[in-house]
Amino acid sequence: MVRQRQTTAIAYTALFLACAYARPACAAAPTDNTCVLCHSALPEPLNVPVEAMKHDIHAEKGLTCVDCHGGDATAMDETAMSPEKGFRRPARAEIPAFCGRCHADGAYMRHFNPRLPTDQLAQYWTSIHGQRLQQGDQKVATCVNCHGAHGILPPDRAESRVFPANVPATCGGCHSRADYMAAYGIPTDQEERYKHSVHGELLFVQRDFSAPACNDCHGNHGAFPPGVTSIAEVCGMCHVNNAALFVKSPHHQAFRERGLPECATCHSNHDIHRTSDEMLGGADGTVCRRCHESGSVGYNAAVTMRAAIDQLKAGLERTDATLARARRMGMEVTEEEYAVREQVRPQLIKARTQTHLSDPGQVVEVVTAGVNAAAASEASAQATLAEAQARRRNLLIPLALIALLIILLRLKLRQLERNG
Amino acid sequence: MGSRGEEVKSIGRRRLLDVLLSGGVIAFLGAVFYPVTRYLTPPPGREPAASSVTAAGVGELKPNSGKVFRFGSKPGILVRLPSGEWRAFSAVCTHLQCTVQYRADLERIWCPCHNGHFDLTGKNVSGPPPKPLEAFDVVVKGDEVVVVRRG
Amino acid sequence: MRLSSSGEANARTGLVAWFDERLGLSGAIDFLRHKAVPGGAHAVWYYFGGVSLFLFGVQVATGLLLLFYYKPGTETAYKSVQFIVTGVPFGWLIRSLHAWSANLMVFAVFVHMFSVYFLKAYRPPRELTWLTGMALLALTLTFGFSGYLLPWNELAFFATKVGTDITAVVPVIGTGVARLLRGGDDVSEATLTRFFGFHVAILPAAFTAMLLVHLFLVQRHGMSESIGQKGEEPKAMPFYPGFIIRDAILWLGVLGVLLVLCTFLPWELGIQADPFASAPAGIRPEWYFAFVSQSLKYLPAKILGIDGEVVGICAFLAGAGFLVLVPFLDRRAARGERSPLFTVIGAAIVVYAVVMVTLAYVKPY
Numbered sequence: 004m005v006r007q008r009q010t011t012a013i014a015y016t017a018l019f020l021a022c023a024y025a026r027p028a029c030a031a032a033p034t035d036n037t038c039v040l041c042h043s044a045l046p047e048p049l050n051v052p053v054e055a056m057k058h059d060i061h062a063e064k065g066l067t068c069v070d071c072h073g074g075d076a077t078a079m080d081e082t083a084m085s086p087e088k089g090f091r092r093p094a095r096a097e098i099p100a101f102c103g104r105c106h107a108d109g110a111y112m113r114h115f116n117p118r119l120p121t122d123q124l125a126q127y128w129t130s131i132h133g134q135r136l137q138q139g140d141q142k143v144a145t146c147v148n149c150h151g152a153h154g155i156l157p158p159d160r161a162e163s164r165v166f167p168a169n170v171p172a173t174c175g176g177c178h179s180r181a182d183y184m185a186a187y188g189i190p191t192d193q194e195e196r197y198k199h200s201v202h203g204e205l206l207f208v209q210r211d212f213s214a215p216a217c218n219d220c221h222g223n224h225g226a227f228p229p230g231v232t233s234i235a236e237v238c239g240m241c242h243v244n245n246a247a248l249f250v251k252s253p254h255h256q257a258f259r260e261r262g263l264p265e266c267a268t269c270h271s272n273h274d275i276h277r278t279s280d281e282m283l284g285g286a287d288g289t290v291c292r293r294c295h296e297s298g299s300v301g302y303n304a305a306v307t308m309r310a311a312i313d314q315l316k317a318g319l320e321r322t323d324a325t326l327a328r329a330r331r332m333g334m335e336v337t338e339e340e341y342a343v344r345e346q347v348r349p350q351l352i353k354a355r356t357q358t359h360l361s362d363p364g365q366v367v368e369v370v371t372a373g374v375n376a377a378a379a380s381e382a383s384a385q386a387t388l389a390e391a392q393a394r395r396r397n398l399l400i401p402l403a404l405i406a407l408l409i410i411l412l413r414l415k416l417r418q419l420e421r422n423g
Numbered sequence: 424m425g426s427r428g429e430e431v432k433s434i435g436r437r438r439l440l441d442v443l444l445s446g447g448v449i450a451f452l453g454a455v456f457y458p459v460t461r462y463l464t465p466p467p468g469r470e471p472a473a474s475s476v477t478a479a480g481v482g483e484l485k486p487n488s489g490k491v492f493r494f495g496s497k498p499g500i501l502v503r504l505p506s507g508e509w510r511a512f513s514a515v516c517t518h519l520q521c522t523v524q525y526r527a528d529l530e531r532i533w534c535p536c537h538n539g540h541f542d543l544t545g546k547n548v549s550g551p552p553p554k555p556l557e558a559f560d561v562v563v564k565g566d567e568v569v570v571v572r573r574g
Numbered sequence: 575m576r577l578s579s580s581g582e583a584n585a586r587t588g589l590v591a592w593f594d595e596r597l598g599l600s601g602a603i604d605f606l607r608h609k610a611v612p613g614g615a616h617a618v619w620y621y622f623g624g625v626s627l628f629l630f631g632v633q634v635a636t637g638l639l640l641l642f643y644y645k646p647g648t649e650t651a652y653k654s655v656q657f658i659v660t661g662v663p664f665g666w667l668i669r670s671l672h673a674w675s676a677n678l679m680v681f682a683v684f685v686h687m688f689s690v691y692f693l694k695a696y697r698p699p700r701e702l703t704w705l706t707g708m709a710l711l712a713l714t715l716t717f718g719f720s721g722y723l724l725p726w727n728e729l730a731f732f733a734t735k736v737g738t739d740i741t742a743v744v745p746v747i748g749t750g751v752a753r754l755l756r757g758g759d760d761v762s763e764a765t766l767t768r769f770f771g772f773h774v775a776i777l778p779a780a781f782t783a784m785l786l787v788h789l790f791l792v793q794r795h796g797m798s799e800s801i802g803q804k805g806e807e808p809k810a811m812p813f814y815p816g817f818i819i820r821d822a823i824l825w826l827g828v829l830g831v832l833l834v835l836c837t838f839l840p841w842e843l844g845i846q847a848d849p850f851a852s853a854p855a856g857i858r859p860e861w862y863f864a865f866v867s868q869s870l871k872y873l874p875a876k877i878l879g880i881d882g883e884v885v886g887i888c889a890f891l892a893g894a895g896f897l898v899l900v901p902f903l904d905r906r907a908a909r910g911e912r913s914p915l916f917t918v919i920g921a922a923i924v925v926y927a928v929v930m931v932t933l934a935y936v937k938p939y
Contacts, residue, residue: 241538404450407447411447414440418437
C-alpha cells in the first residue's frame with residue numbers, strides 16, 4: 004500500500020514535469036488518446052497497461068481507456084483523470100461491480116457478443132471468492148486476478164490466462180502459494196497434484212482440451228469446492244456410468260453418513276491417477292481394505308469382483324498370446340484380433356465400471372459374457388496356430404518328393420553319362 | 424558268359440529307374456496341380472468388397488434404433504431414424520476411440536466412455552469429442568441395407 | 575525325349591516319333607547333345623542363368639494365379655491380397671512364393687551378371703548377349719519396383735515415394751520420368767494403376783521378347799570359355815543330358831528352398847497404406863535398391879555447388895553405363911588376354927554394394 008502511494012506521488016510529479024517540459028510534443032497531437040500518450044512515457048508500472056492493451060479483446064472491439072475508467076482522453080493535464088470528468092480507478096472490492104457495469108448488462112453485451120453469458124457477476128457473488136470479498140477479505144480473487152486488467156483475452160485464445168491449458172497456472176497463482184494462503188487453512192498442493200493426474204496429463208501432454216481443468220469441476224465465476232454430496236454429480240458429467248452405478252450402490256448412503264467425499268474417497272480429487280485393478284480386492288493396499296475388514300460382507304464382495312476381473316484378464320492375455328504366436332508364425336489374424344478388440348476388451352471395461360455398483364453378481368455376469376467371447380476368440384486363434392503348424396508338417400511332402408526326384412535324376416544322370 | 428545276363432540286368436535296372444522317374448515326375452506334377460486347382464476353385468468365403476458392406480436386413484432395425492456392425496477392420500454404426508430413414512457412421516469416437524452406441528431415449532449417438540454426444544448427422548454436439556463422426560452412405564438394395572464408404 | 579535307348583518299339587516311342595516328324599524335335603536334341611558347357615573351377619557359375627530362368631517361370635506362374643484374385647485400386651488392393659492370404663486355399667503359398675521368388679530372382683540375376691562379368695564372357699562375339707542381359711537385369715529390377723507397390727501397404731507406399739523421388743533427381747529427364755511413373759506428382763491411385771499395367775503386361779512382354787533374343791544368342795554362340803584355359807583341354811560337359819539334368823536338379827533344390835522360406839518366413843501383409851499418415855521410421859526401399867539409397871544418405875547436401883543427391887545419382891548412372899558398355903571398353907579381354915583392371919573394378923563394385931546393403935540393414939542412420 005505504502006509503495007503504491009509512493010509510486011503514485013512519483014508518477015504525478017513525473018507526469019507534471021513531463022507535460023510541463025514536453026508540452027510542445029503533446030500539443031502537437033491534441034485529439035489523440037492522451038492516456039496512452041502520457042502513460043507510455045512514464046516509468047514502470049504505469050506504462051504497463053499501454054503495452055498490454057495492444058493485445059486486448061476490449062481494445063479490439065474499439066473500447067478505450069475512458070470507456071472503463073472514465074476521465075478525459077483529450078486533456079493534457081491532470082484534469083484527464085479528475086473525478087469530475089468521471090474518472091474512476093476501482094478499489095479491490097469495487098472491481099466485480101466495475102466489470103459488471105457492462106458484463107452483467109445483457110442489452111449492452113448483445114451489441115458485442117450475443118452469445119456471451121452475462122451472469123458472471125451473479126455467479127461470482129455465490130462463489131467463495133465473492134462471499135469473502137463481501138466480508139472484507141481483500142486477498143481473494145476478483146475479475147482482474149484471473150482475467151488480468153489490461154490485455155484481457157477470451158478463453159479460446161492460447162495466450163489467454165483462462166485458456167484451458169493455462170487455467171491451472173492461473174488458479175495456482177494464489178492457490179499454490181503457501182505464504183499467501185496460510186490464513187485459510189486449505190492445502191496448496193492442488194496444482195502440483197493435478198499436473199501428475201490423468202486429467203493433467205491429458206490436458207498438458209496430449210493437449211486434449213476436453214480434459215477437465217479447475218473450472219470444470221469447481222465452476223468458473225461461481226467457484227466453490229463441490230460439496231461432499233455433489234462430487235458424484237460433478238465427476239458424473241463425464242463418467243456417467245460410474246456415477247450412476249455408484250449412486251445406486253450401498254456406498255452412496257454409507258459415504259454420505261460418514262461425510263466421505265464420494266468418488267474422491269477412492270480416486271482422490273486432484274491427483275486422480277489412471278485406475279488399476281490393484282485398487283480392487285481384499286489385499287492390503289486396495290481401497291476396499293481401507294474400510295472393510297477381512298471376512299466382512301464388503302470384503303467378500305471385493306474379493307469376488309477382483310477374482311472375476313482377473314479371470315477375464317487372464318483369458319484375454321491367453322488369447323492375445325496365442326494370436327501373437329500365430330502372427331509370428333506368419334498367419335494373418337486380423338479377423339480374430341478385431342473380434343478380441345470389439346467383443347472381449349469392452350467386457351473388461353464394462354466389468355470394471357460395474358464394480359461401482361458393488362454388486363458381485365453383476366460383475367460376474369459381465370465377466371462371464373467376456374470370458375465366453377474370449378474363449379471363442381481363443382478357439383479361433385488356436386485353429387490358426389494349428390493351421391500354421393499343419394503347413395510346416397505338410398511341407399515334408401513336397402520336400403520328400405523333391406528329394407526323391409533329385410536322387411532319381413542323379414541316378415539317371417550317372418546312368419546316361421556312363422553310357423556316353 | 425555273364426555279360427548277356429548283366430546286360431539284361433542293366434536293362435532291367437534302367438527300366439526300373441525310368442519307371443520310378445516317370446512316377447516321381449507324375450507325383451511331382453500332381454503335387455503342383457493339387458494346390459493350384461484348389462486355389463483356383465472359388466473359395467467359400469465372400470470376397471471382400473472393401474468399400475461397402477451389408478450392415479443389416481431391411482426389417483432388422485425398427486425406427487429409432489441403431490446397430491454396430493463391422494466395416495473393414497473398424498466398427499461402424501447403422502442408425503434408423505424415427506422417420507425410418509437410414510444413416511451410417513464410423514463408430515469410432517473421435518475423442519479416445521471408444522465404440523459409440525445409439526441412445527433411443529436421447530435420439531443421439533452416444534459414447535459411454537466420457538459422455539460424448541453426436542447428433543444424427545454425426546456432428547459432435549456435447550462432451551469431449553472434438554470432431555464429428557465420419558459419415559458413410561447407405562443404400563437399400565432389395566432387402567439388404569448396404570453401407571458404402573464415401574469418396 | 576528318348577529315355578529308352580534300347581530301340582524297342584513301344585507306344586511311347588511311337589508318340590515321340592509322331593511329334594518328331596511334325597516338330598523336328600530330334601534336330602534340336604542333337605544340337606543340344608553337341609553343345610558343350612566348359613568344366614573346371616568356374617563351372618558352377620554357369621548355372622545361375624538357368625536358375626534365373628526357372629525363377630522367372632515361377633514368377634509367371636504364381637503371378638498369373640494371383641491375377642485371379644488381385645484387385646488393383648487404393649480401396650481394394652490391400653484387402654484383395656489379405657483375402658488371398660487368408661481366404662483362398664493355398665493363397666498364402668502362392669503369394670509368398672511370388673514374393674520370395676522375386677527376391678531370389680533378383681539375386682540370381684545379379685550373380686549371373688557378375689559371374690559373366692568376372693569370367694569376361696561379354697567379350698566378342700557376345701556383346702549383344704551382354705546388352706540383352708543388362709536389359710533383362712533392368713527389367714527385373716523394374717518388375718521388383720512395380721510389383722512391390724501392388725499390395726498397397728504402408729512400407730510399399732513410402733518406399734515407392736522415396737524411389738520415385740530419387741528418380742526425379744536425375745538431371746534433365748528425371749522429373750519427367752518420375753511423373754510418368756507416378757501418373758502425377760504424388761504416389762496415388764494413378765500410380766497403382768500404372769504400376770499394375772507395367773507389372774502384368776508391359777514388362778512381361780518386354781522381358782519375354784528380350785529373353786528370347788538372349789537365349790537365342792546364348793544358343794547361337796555356345797558357352798563362353800574362360801580366358802586362360804588355352805592350352806588345356808577344358809573338361810566340357812555336354813549340354814544334354816549332363817547340363818540339363820543338373821539344371822533340373824538345381825531347380826528342384828531351389829524350389830525346395832522356396833517352399834521352406836514360404837512356410838517358415840511367410841511374406842508379411844503389413845498395414846494398409848494411408849497417404850495422409852506420416853512415414854513410419856526406418857523406411858527404406860527393397861534390398862536391391864538399398865545400396866543406392868544408403869549411399870545417398872552419406873553424401874553431403876552440396877558438392878561443388880551441385881545437389882549432393884544429383885551427384886550421387888549421376889555417379890550411379892555412370893557406373894551402370896560402365897557396366898553396360900564394358901564389352902566395348904575392355905580391349906584386353908576382347909583380344910583374349912587377361913584383364914585384371916576390369917576384374918578389380920568389378921570386385922570394387924561388388925564390395926561397395928554389399929557393404930552398402932549391409933549398412934542399410936544394420937546401421938541405417
